[in-house]
Structure formats: structure tokens, C-alpha cells
Amino acid sequence: MSSPVIYMDNNATTRVAPEVLEAMLPFFSERYGNPSSMHSFGGAVGKEMREARENLADLLGCGTDEIVFTSCGTEADNTAIRSALAAQPEKRHIVTTRVEHPAVLSLCKFLERSQGYRVTYLGVDAEGKLDMQELADSLTDDTAVVSIMWANNETGVIFPIPEIATLAKSRGIFMHTDAVQAVGKIPISLKDLDVDMLALSGHKLHAPKGIGALYVRRKLPYRPFLIGGHQEHGRRAGTENTTGIIALGAAAKAAKAHIPLENTTVRALRDKLENALLAAVPDSRLNGHKEDRLPNTANISFKYVEGEAILLLLDQLGIAASSGSACTSGSLEPSHVLRAMGVPFTYAHGSIRFSLSRYTTEADVDYVINNVPGIIETLRKISPYKKGAADPLDPKPACGC
Amino acid sequence: MWEYTDKVKEHFLNPKNVGEMKDATAVGEVGSIACGDALKLFLKIEDGVIQDASFQTFGCASAIASSSALTELVKGKTVDEALKITNKDIATALGGLPREKMHCSVMGQEALEAAIKTWRGEKVASHEHSEGEIVCECFGVTDEQILSAVRENDLKTIEDVTYYTKAGGGCAKCHEKIAELIAQARGENLAAPAPKPAKRLTNIQRMRMIEEVLEKEIRPRLQLDGGDIELADIEGLVVSVTLRGRCVGCPSSQATVHGVVETILREKVDPEIQVREV
Ligand SMILES: Cc1ncc(COP(=O)(O)O)c(C=O)c1O
Ligand code: FES
Numbered sequence: 001m002s003s004p005v006i007y008m009d010n011n012a013t014t015r016v017a018p019e020v021l022e023a024m025l026p027f028f029s030e031r032y033g034n035p036s037s038m039h040s041f042g043g044a045v046g047k048e049m050r051e052a053r054e055n056l057a058d059l060l061g062c063g064t065d066e067i068v069f070t071s072c073g074t075e076a077d078n079t080a081i082r083s084a085l086a087a088q089p090e091k092r093h094i095v096t097t098r099v100e101h102p103a104v105l106s107l108c109k110f111l112e113r114s115q116g117y118r119v120t121y122l123g124v125d126a127e128g129k130l131d132m133q134e135l136a137d138s139l140t141d142d143t144a145v146v147s148i149m150w151a152n153n154e155t156g157v158i159f160p161i162p163e164i165a166t167l168a169k170s171r172g173i174f175m176h177t178d179a180v181q182a183v184g185k186i187p188i189s190l191k192d193l194d195v196d197m198l199a200l201s202g203h204k205l206h207a208p209k210g211i212g213a214l215y216v217r218r219k220l221p222y223r224p225f226l227i228g229g230h231q232e233h234g235r236r237a238g239t240e241n242t243t244g245i246i247a248l249g250a251a252a253k254a255a256k257a258h259i260p261l262e263n264t265t266v267r268a269l270r271d272k273l274e275n276a277l278l279a280a281v282p283d284s285r286l287n288g289h290k291e292d293r294l295p296n297t298a299n300i301s302f303k304y305v306e307g308e309a310i311l312l313l314l315d316q317l318g319i320a321a322s323s324g325s326a327c328t329s330g331s332l333e334p335s336h337v338l339r340a341m342g343v344p345f346t347y348a349h350g351s352i353r354f355s356l357s358r359y360t361t362e363a364d365v366d367y368v369i370n371n372v373p374g375i376i377e378t379l380r381k382i383s384p385y386k387k388g389a390a391d392p393l394d395p396k397p398a399c400g401c
Numbered sequence: 402m403w404e405y406t407d408k409v410k411e412h413f414l415n416p417k418n419v420g421e422m423k424d425a426t427a428v429g430e431v432g433s434i435a436c437g438d439a440l441k442l443f444l445k446i447e448d449g450v451i452q453d454a455s456f457q458t459f460g461c462a463s464a465i466a467s468s469s470a471l472t473e474l475v476k477g478k479t480v481d482e483a484l485k486i487t488n489k490d491i492a493t494a495l496g497g498l499p500r501e502k503m504h505c506s507v508m509g510q511e512a513l514e515a516a517i518k519t520w521r522g523e524k525v526a527s528h529e530h531s532e533g534e535i536v537c538e539c540f541g542v543t544d545e546q547i548l549s550a551v552r553e554n555d556l557k558t559i560e561d562v563t564y565y566t567k568a569g570g571g572c573a574k575c576h577e578k579i580a581e582l583i584a585q586a587r588g589e590n591l592a593a594p595a596p597k598p599a600k601r602l603t604n605i606q607r608m609r610m611i612e613e614v615l616e617k618e619i620r621p622r623l624q625l626d627g628g629d630i631e632l633a634d635i636e637g638l639v640v641s642v643t644l645r646g647r648c649v650g651c652p653s654s655q656a657t658v659h660g661v662v663e664t665i666l667r668e669k670v671d672p673e674i675q676v677r678e679v
Contacts, residue, residue: 305459382465383457
């Protein structure tokens with residue numbers, strides 16, 4: 001689409017910040033050297049890469065030697081979990097949650113199915129929160145790694161990673177966190193935490209797609225996923241994505257400067273959007289804990305209507321958002337996150353996620369506020385289910401999965 | 402994002418015949434909110450002719466579009482004519498649906514059947530699908546529904562069945578049973594006396610038949626998936642074709658050439674036909 005878009009889908013991906021684009025462009029053209037080369041043409045690129053690494057380390061509150069650049073968040077997650085397992089071959093148990101991104105969840109299911117690992121999938125309550133006691137009870141001497149996301153991509157719900165990491169450490173278990181949605185939105189200081197590994201992804205914080213990073217705590221036993229050249233000190237072979245790394249460094253620097261803004265301006269816009277929609281549309285509800293949540297995410301369900309239909313009508317108006325409805329995912333079941341939270345089917349199919357960024361304007365938010373109630377109204381006119389009419393019985397229990 | 406045809410978009414953005422019909426003489430209700438889509442179809446039948454139709458739908462764009470197209474299709478038809486409408490007719494009226502969304506057209510056909518049954522005074526349980534035994538608990542789909550979807554749409558895999566009926570799209574517990582039903586339905590197909598061309602055809606007759614089958618049966622099927630096919634050459638029993646549209650570069654294009662094109666040509670024209678992609 002070429003017409004301007006009201007972009008409310010920043011948890012899916014973000015626009016590359018202008019300062020990031022500017023920083024990276026020369027590395028596509030005149031500064032194409034290989035940082036491993038002996039000549040100064042390549043070496044100069046290595047110097048810029050070091051600076052990028054410093055910026056990222058600064059955002060995360062860790063050492064530069066603790067960062068491994070990867071091709072994406074998914075690679076960082078896969079590397080972390082596989083490394084933890086390979087480093088402790090005698091341990092055969094993994095603890096994770098039912099609401100992880102597929103980058104973790106599908107991997108755990110694969111390890112369970114085809115490599116015989118035992119996996120505990122922790123549940124969440126109606127507000128998307130973990131039961132810390134259940135977590136503590138799940139840990140055993142056989143547990144190799146606890147992999148729990150910092151913030152949920154669908155609802156924005158934040159898990160208490162500092163506490164979880166301390167608990168894991170006290171039991172001698174590796175702790176990995178998928179912080180793809182958290183980095184750049186909330187303050188993180190790894191040197192003060194017991195987190196062993198952390199995954200992040202550039203395109204969620206205004207860097208381009210195809211660059212990510214894995215934090216690996218100093219001295220943590222580590223097994224590389226890609227084996228080959230000496231790049232990243234042998235922890236991730238393959239000639240570096242210099243352009244992406246420079247971009248991620250610039251994005252990290254900008255993110256650090258903007259974290260206060262995310263938690264004031266962006267949060268205020270999100271709250272305005274959320275409160276206005278919940279007030280204007282009867283039979284709507286917020287999914288996820290109201291407080292323990294990313295400042296940019298609002299996941300709202302509209303009863304009696306279906307998410308894909310809402311999205312397409314939003315699209316007609318130039319509004320980009322996403323949905324946890326079954327029909328949008330290509331699967332037939334609504335989002336695994338909403339189901340884990342026990343969101344009733346009457347609501348789950350009509351869930352819409354609005355995710356903002358520092359580029360979202362008040363005019364954008366007002367435009368959405370002015371248009372969404374009409375869209376829901378239109379679809380409710382078509383729907384056979386209505387308020388007042390006998391509640392559409394939910395004859396079938398949620399599927400056992 | 403789904404690639405919907407302009408017709409689907411048109412029926413979704415400006416659906417025809419929306420709303421409850423107070424003086425309906427027949428009402429058919431299928432689906433449920435748990436399944437993610439539901440359709441309530443209202444018909445006004447007078448002297449055996451459907452004078453008017455309207456609908457209420459909970460569901461995605463293609464469910465709403467299928468319902469809208471269905472109401473347009475049935476208006477003016479006699480009850481007997483209406484009963485001949487299949488989910489394929491609904492999909493065709495929409496210029497095709499993504500394969501994963503075929504169940505929306507099936508829902509339309511089922512609502513129509515249910516409405517006519519209630520009108521005739523036959524019993525239909527509301528919300529729950531009536532005949533047969535539930536095979537897929539996640540989506541409340543019965544063996545009868547699966548068997549008829551397989552027969553009417555020539556379905557071959559569990560995935561096909563999921564796309565057309567939703568059965569198997571949840572916990573996967575029912576996959577084994579679905580596989581048995583596919584075998585059962587297809588076995589019956591084979592057992593049914595297939596009208597085989599009795600004597601050998603002349604070259605010209607064979608070429609005509611190949612052209613006709615390609616045009617009338619194979620192209621529309623590939624077009625449903627956004628693909629297309631062109632006849633390049635016929636040399637004796639070897640048919641050369643070119644795949645177009647979404648078929649190009651599709652990893653399963655070989656499967657299409659052999660599984661779909663060759664199978665149909667062998668069945669309809671000559672069991673010794675070989676198809677080559679050029
Ligand atoms: C929580 C979470 N983890 C992992 C990923 C995967 O990141 P990437 O797209 O960089 O592989 C995403 C992004 O979709 C995400 O939201
Ligand atoms: S029983 Fe069929 S998918 Fe669960």
C-alpha cells in the first residue's frame with residue numbers, strides 16, 4: 001500500500017529510525033570491507049562494529065564481550081536453548097511457558113517430540129501472569145534450562161524475570177529469556193541480574209530485519225550453533241552482517257535515549273487509545289494485566305465479532321493492527337496466548353492488538369478511536385450474536401491443547 | 402494476509418441481504434462461536450420457490466462474503482434447484498476462495514441444507530451438526546460431513562479435510578479417524594462404476610477431450626489456488642503443459658502436474674496419458 005498508514009503494529013515490526021538508516025547506509029556501499037581483513041579498509045569497519053557493540057552493551061547493562069550478534073531473534077532463542085542443552089548433556093528437562101513465541105515454543109515441542117527431552121509448559125492466569133510457586137515446583141535436578149519470555153508479544157504482559165533468574169540460579173539452572181519485545185521498551189540492566197542468556201531482535205526496536213543478538217553471561221558454558229570461522233570469538237561463525245550490526249548499535253543508542261519517552265508519552269497514548277475504546281464499545285475487554293505490561297501494547301477483545309473481519313475493515317481505513325483470531329493465523333484456533341489465559345471463545349476470536357511506538361502520534365490514536373467503534377458496530381449488525389439475545393452458549397469446551 | 406478476490410472483497414465490504422428476516426419461512430443455523438464462525442440463513446419460500454433470502458454471520462471476511470454470495474445464489478430458485486447448490490458453486494460465485502478458507506463455503510451449503518430441512522419439517526439440531534457421529538471434537542464435525550466433503554470436493558489429505566470442514570485443525574487427536582474416512586470415501590469412489598472410455602479414441606478425439614477436460618475441470622481447480630495451466634502440446638499420449646500464476650515456482654508444482662493434472666486426464670480420457678511440464 002502506498003497511501004500513508006496509521007501503523008499500530010509495532011510488536012510485529014517497526015520502521016527503521018532515520019538516524020539508524022543514515023548510520024547503516026554507507027556500509028552497503030563504499031564501506032563494504034570485511035572486518036576480519038588485515039587491511040585498514042576492512043579494519044575500519046571492525047572499529048565501527050566495536051562501537052555498535054558498545055552501544056548495545058550500554059542499553060543492556062552488560063559487557064561488550066557478552067554480546068553475540070545473530071541473524072534474528074529466533075536464531076538467538078534457538079542458540080540459547082540448544083547451547084544450554086549441549087553444555088549439560090546429562091540434564092534432560094526444560095521449563096518454559098505456554099505463552100512463548102514460536103521461536104521458543106516450537107523449538108521446545110520439537111525437542112520434546114524428536115529428541116526425548118521432558119518439557120514443562122507453565123500456565124498463566126486470566127491476566128496472563130505466571131504462578132511463581134508453580135515455577136518453583138517445576139524445577140528439578142534434571143532441569144537444564146528455564147526459558148521464559150520477558151514480555152509477551154500479544155498482550156505485552158511482563159514476567160518477573162529478575163525473580164525468576166534468581167530462583168533458577170539458586171537451583172543451578174541456566175536461565176534464558178526471550179526479551180525480543182522488552183528490549184528498548186523497558187529498562188534492563190543485566191549486570192544486576194542473574195539472567196544467563198537473553199535474546200533480542202533488531203527489527204522490533206527500529207533497526208532493520210535480519211539482525212539480532214544473544215547476550216551470554218561471561219563464563220557461562222556455551223556451545224555455538226553455527227560452527228565455522230572465528231567470528232564473534234567462535235561463538236557465531238559467518239561473516240558479520242556489518243550493516244545490520246551498525247544499525248543495531250545505532251538503534252540501541254536511540255532506544256536508550258527514548259526509554260523514558262516510551263514510558264511516558266507512548267504509554268499515555270496507549271492508555272488514551274485503550275480507555276477510549278473500552279469506554280466507547282460495549283462488550284469489549286482488555287486482555288492481559290493492566291499494570292504489568294509493556295507501555296506500547298493494548299490487546300482488546302470485541303465480543304460477537306471476528307478479528308480478521310475487523311482487521312480488513314481497519315485496513316480499508318489505512319489502519320494496520322493485528323489479531324489473535326483463528327482466521328488470521330491460518331490455523332483454526334485462536335491465539336495460544338489468549339487460550340492459555342482462558343479468554344472465553346466469545347472474546348478470543350474478536351481480539352485486536354494495537355502496538356504503538358515513539359512514532360505514533362496523537363492524531364493516529366484519535367483516528368483509531370474515531371473509527372473502531374463504527375467498525376465493530378457494522379460487524380455486529382451482520383453477526384447473529386447479540387447482547388441480550390441468549391448468550392451464544394459455548395457448547396464445546398476449549399480444545400485440550 | 403489472505404489474498405482475496407475482488408468478488409470476495411466486494412461481498413465482504415458491501416454484503417447483500419444482511420439481517421434477520423422477520424417473516425422467514427425457513428431458518429438454517431450452523432457453526433458456533435467456539436468454532437470461530439457461525440451462519441444463520443433466513444429464507445422466504447413460497448410455492449416451492451425461494452422468494453427472498455438474508456443472513457447473519459459471525460466470522461471472517463470470507464465467511465461473510467460466502468453468506469452474502471449464497472443469498473444471491475438462492476434467490477428465485479426452487480427448493481429442489483437450491484438443494485443442488487454445492488460449496489463449489491459458492492466458491493465459484495466468489496471467484497474462488499483461498500484453499501484454507503474453503504470451509505466458509507461449506508458452511509454456506511450446510512446452512513442452506515439445514516434451512517430447507519427445517520422448512521420440510523425434518524429435524525435439525527441447532528448449533529450442533531446433526532447427522533452422524535462427531536469425529537472431531539474440537540470443531541464438532543461428524544463423519545457424515547467429512548465423507549460428503551471428501552466426495553464432493555475430491556479431497557485427498559487430512560489437510561484438505563481441515564481446510565474444507567475444519568476437522569483436524571485443533572488438537573489433531575482425530576487425524577487417524579479422518580484418514581480412515583478419506584480412505585473409505587475414496588474407496589467408494591473407486592468402486593462406483595467409473596464411466597471409462599470404452600474403446601480407443603482417435604488422435605483427434607483424444608486431443609479434443611484433453612482440451613475439454615483441461616479447460617472445464619483442471620483449470621478452474623488450479624485457479625481456485627491462484628494458479629493456472631496452459632496446454633503446450635499433445636503428442637500421442639504425452640501431454641505437455643505449462644503452469645502459470647501461483648503454480649510457478651510453487652514447490653508442489655510437480656505434485657500438481659502428476660497428482661492433479663495427470664490423475665484427472667487419466668481418469669477422464671485415457672489411463673495411459675503422461676503429463677509433462679515444459
Ligand atoms: C517474543 C518474540 N520472540 C521472538 C521473535 C522472533 O524474532 P525474529 O523475527 O527476529 O526472529 C519475536 C518476533 O516476532 C517475538 O515477538
Ligand atoms: S478432535 Fe479434531 S482437532 Fe481436536
